[in-house]
Amino acid sequence: MEIDLQYFIQQIKKRENLRFDSHVADYMGVDPKNLAMNKMRKVIPIKYMQWYCDKYNVEKTEFEGHLKGSGVIDNESEENVDYTIIAQQETIKLQKEKIAELERKLARCDVHNEEIDLLLEWMLTNAYQEKAKKMMKH
Numbered sequence: 010m011e012i013d014l015q016y017f018i019q020q021i022k023k024r025e026n027l028r029f030d031s032h033v034a035d036y037m038g039v040d041p042k043n044l045a046m047n048k049m050r051k052v053i054p055i056k057y058m059q060w061y062c063d064k065y066n067v068e069k070t071e072f073e074g075h076l077k078g079s080g081v082i083d084n085e086s087e088e089n090v091d092y093t094i095i096a097q098q099e100t101i102k103l104q105k106e107k108i109a110e111l112e113r114k115l116a117r118c119d120v121h122n123e124e125i126d127l128l129l130e131w132m133l134t135n136a137y138q139e140k141a142k143k144m145m146k147h
Contacts, residue, residue: 012073017061018044055096060122070086 021033030048034041037060047054058072067075 011078012053014044014048014053014057015051017053017057017076018048021061052096055093058093075120 018030018033021027021036025033025036027033027036030044031041034044037044037057039057039060047057058069060070061067061076062072067076
């Protein structure tokens with residue numbers, strides 16, 4: 010059985026006798042909107058796993074087994090590690106994309122600043138030339 014955030018939330022509701030997802034969010038100390046967004050994405054954020062392990066005094070390697078109610082390591086614990094690695098890789102990928110986007114924006118700003126510097130230099134040069142011409146006429 011694949012564990013997703015929906016299942017994670019349901020298990021906390023059962024264990025803590027909570028009725029709504031917003032109650033789970035409050036219980037976990039997270040923003041209900043973030044919980045809902047992650048639920049739609051079907052992702053269990055690492056910080057939620059960490060919260061669960063801390064709250065229920067569970068080793069990270071036992072997370073999935075404990076969540077399923079067995080409380081022991083099962084043969085799917087490797088899948089949990091794989092899931093964590095995949096989630097981390099996805100986070101890194103998104104961060105790299107954001108860095109690339111910011112680098113492109115910064116490059117455009119640098120080009121824009123170079124153009125402004127050249128324009129200012131041209132204007133100052135022309136202003137000095139005009140001033141020199143006027144001085145020569147007098």
